[in-house]
Amino acid sequence: HFFANFRQQHIMSDSPKPDSSTPGITGPSANAISGLPVDFREVAESLVEMGFDPARAAQAVLACSGDLAAAVDFLTSSADQAPSQEPAPAPAPAQPKPVSADEEAVELGRRLQQMLASSMGQSSRPPAGAQEVGGLSAQEKEAIVVLTALGYPEPVALEAFLVCDRDPERAAQYLETYGAEAAASMAALRSLPPGVEVRQPGEREMLGRLLSGMSTARAFENPSFQAHARQVIPVQKLEAQAAEAVAAGDPAVVRTAQGEDLGPRDVLMKMLLQWYRGSFFQWVHCAACERCGGETSGAGMSGPTAREAEELWAQRVELYQCGKCQAVTRFPRINNPRALLDTHRGRCGEWANCFGLCCRSLGFRIRHVVDFTDHVWTEYFSEKLNRWVHVDPCESAHDSPLLYEAGWGKKLTYIFAYTPSSATDVIRAYTRQWEEVKLRRGLVSEEWLAHTLEALNGPSSDCQSDSNGTPVDGAAVTEVSRSAAHPSELLPRQTGDLQWRAERGELGPDQQPSPP
Numbered sequence: 001h002f003f004a005n006f007r008q009q010h011i012m013s014d015s016p017k018p019d020s021s022t023p024g025i026t027g028p029s030a031n032a033i034s035g036l037p038v039d040f041r042e043v044a045e046s047l048v049e050m051g052f053d054p055a056r057a058a059q060a061v062l063a064c065s066g067d068l069a070a071a072v073d074f075l076t077s078s079a080d081q082a083p084s085q086e087p088a089p090a091p092a093p094a095q096p097k098p099v100s101a102d103e104e105a106v107e108l109g110r111r112l113q114q115m116l117a118s119s120m121g122q123s124s125r126p127p128a129g130a131q132e133v134g135g136l137s138a139q140e141k142e143a144i145v146v147l148t149a150l151g152y153p154e155p156v157a158l159e160a161f162l163v164c165d166r167d168p169e170r171a172a173q174y175l176e177t178y179g180a181e182a183a184a185s186m187a188a189l190r191s192l193p194p195g196v197e198v199r200q201p202g203e204r205e206m207l208g209r210l211l212s213g214m215s216t217a218r219a220f221e222n223p224s225f226q227a228h229a230r231q232v233i234p235v236q237k238l239e240a241q242a243a244e245a246v247a248a249g250d251p252a253v254v255r256t257a258q259g260e261d262l263g264p265r266d267v268l269m270k271m272l273l274q275w276y277r278g279s280f281f282q283w284v285h286c287a288a289c290e291r292c293g294g295e296t297s298g299a300g301m302s303g304p305t306a307r308e309a310e311e312l313w314a315q316r317v318e319l320y321q322c323g324k325c326q327a328v329t330r331f332p333r334i335n336n337p338r339a340l341l342d343t344h345r346g347r348c349g350e351w352a353n354c355f356g357l358c359c360r361s362l363g364f365r366i367r368h369v370v371d372f373t374d375h376v377w378t379e380y381f382s383e384k385l386n387r388w389v390h391v392d393p394c395e396s397a398h399d400s401p402l403l404y405e406a407g408w409g410k411k412l413t414y415i416f417a418y419t420p421s422s423a424t425d426v427i428r429a430y431t432r433q434w435e436e437v438k439l440r441r442g443l444v445s446e447e448w449l450a451h452t453l454e455a456l457n458g459p460s461s462d463c464q465s466d467s468n469g470t471p472v473d474g475a476a477v478t479e480v481s482r483s484a485a486h487p488s489e490l491l492p493r494q495t496g497d498l499q500w501r502a503e504r505g506e507l508g509p510d511q512q513p514s515p516p
Helices: 002-011 028-034 038-050 053-065 066-078 102-122 138-149 154-163 167-187 201-219 223-232 235-248 264-278 306-311 337-343 348-361 403-408 434-441 446-457 499-502
Strands: 296-302 317-322 328-332 366-371 375-382 386-391 415-418 424-427
Touching: 038 053, 038 066, 053 066, 053 138, 138 154, 138 167, 154 167, 201 348, 201 366, 201 415, 201 424, 201 446, 223 337, 223 348, 235 264, 264 348, 264 375, 264 386, 296 328, 337 348, 348 366, 348 375, 424 446
Parallel strands: none
Antiparallel strands: 296 317, 317 328, 366 375, 366 415, 375 386, 415 424
16 A cells, blocks of 8 residues: 555656646645545645645545645755755656566665665764765655655665665655565664674664663653552552452462462453453554544555654654545654553554553563564563563463464564563573474574674663562562463464455464454
8 A cells, every 4th residue: 555655646657747736836735635535635736836846736635634834844854954946856757667576675775785784884973864975866856855755864765765776666665564674784884882783784683673672661660650550540440350269269360371370460450351351452453534423444654744753753754645635644653651651552562662661660570572474562570470571452362372372373573571681592491393493593603693682781780669569670580481371372363454364464373264
């Protein structure tokens, strides 16, 4: 959807021809504006009168659902420049190239990684921006502005553009798949931690993801965020439910699936998990229409507005068009856990992000866990069990670490658990097939990974504390791996649209739809 939308609106317009419905605007840009709904078209024409390029004006109007003020904010913040009375021409149309999508993605990935590696050398300086690169025409610079407006740093957009033979269409396709990781790894190299060396493209990507995970965990420590979470969570009700459950002694509540006795805090975690999934957070497949509440379908991607970036910490925004009223609804992928307490909706990233903050607000020591095959969850430290315990708010799963391999059918590679000052490789706690998993871990060498984790973690302790207020090092606890899966760990994925789960291969080893 993203590629088709981007191609139609910005890059791969039909042959340029004047359009009488858009007076004073000719060429490819006229098609972009004339193809908008009437109310959107009027807003776009107002932006053109202000001096903005017509193609970018059409993009902004779609991204901001026809809101003129938000569109101006979007254009000025994403392009980092004021409108000009003589806007640069729109990017020249590119011709589609009949190549295999899979082969193209692999080849583009290889070439971009080679460019990143060659530009890196021994320095952490990020690649040059478009203004520093010679040989770019005005049209090519404008194409890079459009790619940057989708939410990617200019150096990342520029390198994708050059690697893709200056073809905006192919660059947009590449950025949709790899842009976020390239941006994270580029940011990581701006300041390498002491003792960390990065020489290979895979090392650059890995370091960026490790630092990003630690950064996410640091947000959970914000005192004002935690205070707001305690106002949202029905703390007294959950504590009363936990006390009643302990008094009743129901084995399903006061014991693990393996029969281990749980403490009062473990039972409180179960009550929090039950409330969070049952009454609080909502799963989003396609965002409902903000205008009429109707069903929508994917209409592409956009970069965040200034407010979305600053307040919501969004790096990308999904667009959905209503099948009834044709309005476009924005769905920013929110990374600010404080904001998620108010929106309380999203997918696994938002679920785990907000849940981590809720756990910290109640005094649990936690780790933010990221699976490189695209899932996120939480671990908390059980003082009763003296180990880290897996909790997945999306699935309401407690102490079921083999769920993803045995139940969903995932082919795991890397899983890391993050605290504000540590990153721990915890893959062995989530697999019974370590020898097979090792063969899939080819991003970096195991020696480099072990050395880098040691350098990142260092001797310092986390700012988290146990229930007695004693700081504890989050990376020092021995991992536990099960020898066999429990029946509760043999379930396929429950959250998300059925077709979406099937496409991701998360319906179990036999890939059969789960019963309703």
